[in-house]
Amino acid sequence: DNAHIVFGDDTLRLHGANNRISYNNHDIFHKANKPRFAEDIEGKPNTLSGYGISNFKVETFRGDLNTLKTDGIYSLPTAVGSSNLPVENTACHIQVIAGTQPGWCRQLGYPAYTSDVYERHQVSSANDDWSAWKKLNSDGIPVGAIVSFPKAVRNPAGYLRADGATFAQNTFPDLYRALGNTNKLPDLSRTDIGITAWFPSDQIPSGWLAFDDIRGRVTESTYPELYRLLVAKYGSIANVPQAEDRFIRNAANGLAVGQTQGDAIRNITGKIDSG
Structure with missing residues (x-):
């Protein structure tokens, strides 16, 4: 053929x-x-420089990211030995955009195992100053905002429960800064300890105690925070006033919180005109 x-x-x-x-x-x-x-193809180049691209790199890097000003894509498989990373102590990829102008270089950072993207850029060629890393991708909700979810939603992706717990600063650096450089979350899982509330039913909600059950149910082991609060105020749980058959009124005119006031009906005097 x-x-x-x-x-x-x-x-x-x-x-x-x-x-x-x-x-x-x-x-x-x-x-x-x-x-x-x-x-x-015989004699083919095996580097970008062989094709006339001499100022672009694809390579592994370790060191100070402030020195990366040549256009390219750099892999940092470990954070050890490197500084000025997008997320502290986290491996990443770095994309450098200089366009032959190393005096106003831009870097994009992609931390490992996330979809997050960070950006920073030089703010002065004279002093080699850089802006802070800023996270570019978000769902439109500011970092640190408190969002409500139905009870059935337990662990929504991208959110932490506001339950007073602490978190790793390296994992959530933007949240750390948004909370004023603290890694402790606010605790919104409960109201203030010792608060008194009225309910339109005799069915006491979970997490609450009937006021007159305090003396019998509040101990240092069962409700330690409430116990310490009440003992500090009244000296002992036995001294907490009862609410049964009493009207709760505001503290004023010399009447302090926790003080009981006797009835004044017996002090009313007068005459009845039978004519």
């Missing part, structure tokens, strides 16, 4: 089985027989 044409000592050969055309045993490439980069 082959055919060849001889021109003197030169031969043009048509290989029908594999769509090849060769001239003196050298392939002629065409649409049906495209060259293979790794096999058919």
